[in-house]
Amino acid sequence: MKKIKTPLLKVDSVGIQFGGLKAVSDVNVELYPGELIGLIGPNGAGKTTFFNLLTGVYVPTEGTISLEGENLKKLPPYKITQKGISRTFQNIRLFSELSVIDNVKVAYHSLSKHGILSSIFRMPIHFKGEKEMDEKAIEFLKIFNLDQYKDEKAKNLPYGKQRRLEIARALAANPKLLLLDEPAAGMNPQETHELMNLIALIREKFDLTVLLIEHDMPLVMGVCERIYVLDHGQLIAQGKPEEIRNNPKVIEAYLGEEVS
Amino acid sequence: MTTIKRAKGFWLSISLSLIFFAVVQVLIGGGSLNPFYQNTLMFIGINIILAASLHLIIGITGQFSIGHAGFLAVGAYASAVMTMKLEMPFYAALIVGGLASALAGLIIGIPSLRLKGDYLAIATLGFGEIVRIMLLNIDYVGGASGMQVSHLTTWPWVFASVIVTIIVIRNFTSSTHGRACISIREDETAADSMGINTTYYKVVAFAIGAFFAGIAGGLYAHNFYIIQPSNFGFLKSFDILILVVLGGLGSLSGAVLAAILLTVVTTFLQDYPETRMIIYSLVLIVMMLYRPQGLMGTKEITSMFKRKGGSSHEKNKNTAA
Numbered sequence A: 001m002k003k004i005k006t007p008l009l010k011v012d013s014v015g016i017q018f019g020g021l022k023a024v025s026d027v028n029v030e031l032y033p034g035e036l037i038g039l040i041g042p043n044g045a046g047k048t049t050f051f052n053l054l055t056g057v058y059v060p061t062e063g064t065i066s067l068e069g070e071n072l073k074k075l076p077p078y079k080i081t082q083k084g085i086s087r088t089f090q091n092i093r094l095f096s097e098l099s100v101i102d103n104v105k106v107a108y109h110s111l112s113k114h115g116i117l118s119s120i121f122r123m124p125i126h127f128k129g130e131k132e133m134d135e136k137a138i139e140f141l142k143i144f145n146l147d148q149y150k151d152e153k154a155k156n157l158p159y160g161k162q163r164r165l166e167i168a169r170a171l172a173a174n175p176k177l178l179l180l181d182e183p184a185a186g187m188n189p190q191e192t193h194e195l196m197n198l199i200a201l202i203r204e205k206f207d208l209t210v211l212l213i214e215h216d217m218p219l220v221m222g223v224c225e226r227i228y229v230l231d232h233g234q235l236i237a238q239g240k241p242e243e244i245r246n247n248p249k250v251i252e253a254y255l256g257e258e259v260s
Numbered sequence B: 001m002t003t004i005k006r007a008k009g010f011w012l013s014i015s016l017s018l019i020f021f022a023v024v025q026v027l028i029g030g031g032s033l034n035p036f037y038q039n040t041l042m043f044i045g046i047n048i049i050l051a052a053s054l055h056l057i058i059g060i061t062g063q064f065s066i067g068h069a070g071f072l073a074v075g076a077y078a079s080a081v082m083t084m085k086l087e088m089p090f091y092a093a094l095i096v097g098g099l100a101s102a103l104a105g106l107i108i109g110i111p112s113l114r115l116k117g118d119y120l121a122i123a124t125l126g127f128g129e130i131v132r133i134m135l136l137n138i139d140y141v142g143g144a145s146g147m148q149v150s151h152l153t154t155w156p157w158v159f160a161s162v163i164v165t166i167i168v169i170r171n172f173t174s175s176t177h178g179r180a181c182i183s184i185r186e187d188e189t190a191a192d193s194m195g196i197n198t199t200y201y202k203v204v205a206f207a208i209g210a211f212f213a214g215i216a217g218g219l220y221a222h223n224f225y226i227i228q229p230s231n232f233g234f235l236k237s238f239d240i241l242i243l244v245v246l247g248g249l250g251s252l253s254g255a256v257l258a259a260i261l262l263t264v265v266t267t268f269l270q271d272y273p274e275t276r277m278i279i280y281s282l283v284l285i286v287m288m289l290y291r292p293q294g295l296m297g298t299k300e301i302t303s304m305f306k307r308k309g310g311s312s313h314e315k316n317k318n319t320a321a
Helices: A047-054 A077-083 A100-111 A116-120 A124-143 A159-172 A189-206 A217-223 A241-245 A248-255 B002-030 B035-060 B068-084 B090-112 B117-136 B155-173 B176-186 B188-193 B198-221 B234-247 B252-269 B276-290 B301-307 B315-320
Strands: A009-018 A021-031 A036-040 A062-067 A085-087 A177-181 A209-213 A226-231 A234-239
Touching: A009 A047, A021 A047, A021 A062, A021 A226, A021 A234, A036 A047, A036 A217, A047 A085, A047 A177, A047 A209, A077 A085, A077 A100, A077 B188, A085 A159, A100 A124, A100 A159, A100 B176, A116 A124, A116 B155, A116 B176, A124 A159, A124 B176, A159 A177, A159 A189, A189 A209, A189 A217, A217 A241, A226 A241, A226 A248, A234 A241, A234 A248, B002 B155, B035 B068, B035 B155, B035 B176, B035 B198, B035 B234, B035 B252, B068 B090, B068 B117, B068 B198, B068 B234, B090 B117, B090 B155, B090 B198, B117 B234, B155 B176, B155 B198, B155 B252, B176 B188, B176 B198, B188 B198, B234 B252, B234 B276, B252 B276, B252 B301
Parallel strands: A036 A209, A036 A226, A085 A177, A177 A209
Antiparallel strands: A009 A021, A009 A062, A226 A234
């Protein structure tokens, strides 16, 4: 039924070459609205590079990426975020000296309407804009159970909450597509469990499409509807979790070739 | 409610600083403040403007620029040309000096702000030297022998400029635009991925910083009777940098405090010319050993009073001085 819809994100034979090294080549991915998709692969397979291509950190040397039919090629990262793709990072990249609430407010910045001069001269529109941001951010933090920490510096939060804040910040940018780069890395089972609930919650609440890189197989197999597998920069498999689990190519990529 | 409270604190600080201004003005008028102290006061004001403007570039936006003397020079010469050659009034000269400097900031900022860290530092250092050497070779402004300037800088001008600088930089910093700049300092990649146009904000911070350095240049030029390119060498850039680092990177009140302290220290050390630089350097070394985060760290004086439930009335006593 989903296939009838037009894809939200269409990645058409995308690749990138660093000097002589093809980090990613000929990758085709289609994401449909509302899907939760996993992207897995051994270390160094090019998963994060693929994320960097989607978000404009790297410009693909071949192929095209389009969001809702609009070509994203050569747009700078901040424009791509404004178009509706936002992400979290493998190693947390919060604004550590800023307070929790200010981290979220930075994501609202591109939607703000008061200009630099109105802030310098403290015109009414400045106060109105800042107040709206403040209220929105507090409401937002409540969803993530982070509102009691709002004035705490981001770096002082425990690890699991920092991950949660990073996801909250990415969502505050109002994306259509959310990219999560190993959200469960370094989490204990309890935190991972909470994270899975959180992902389910935000999908429902924000009407999102999620693409998730993860090494935690139970998590990926448990929540993702479809999975793409990357190895050596190439897509080697795609399909439903149970298909992936039994795919000989995938098993080979993870465990090596069987000795015959 | 918080905005009302904040506005109250603001007006309180303004009125306190106005009282400070009036007291000094009366002292100068009554002749109880001799020219030496008056001159020190001017220098403190000029250094506060310089420190606050560099604070915006380094402390807030995290762009390590060490060519601030270049902006000071552009402002100084532009405003001196205005008053001496074109016979414009002083206030217009100050504004032209600021605008010329901001323009220089844009011209140097747009290409060089793609660079990061050490590379940007070297590029801006180069900019400062280019300005100095160009001034050295332009006969219109007197070349190496310098340019005569009449003494127009007075206490009210310095005071007004300091207040405007501090208010503008503070208002900019504590808005969504300031947060955008801080996010660049904290993590540029993440800021980019949050939809912040990082290049734009780096250039804006650079231009605003350069503008106020230009204003400071105008005040500086008209405080002497002569300006020479050698006043604006890279050592001057380092003097300004020291103010910002000593005050605490990221703290406006720290930068202001450091500007006051160091200007007073250097002024009084002038009586001991043999040991002056040794004592000055020792002060800096001891400071960095025991308080590497600077006088204020990243905190502001106002936040210290907020914690204790008090108001912010002490702040502008310092900022006004």
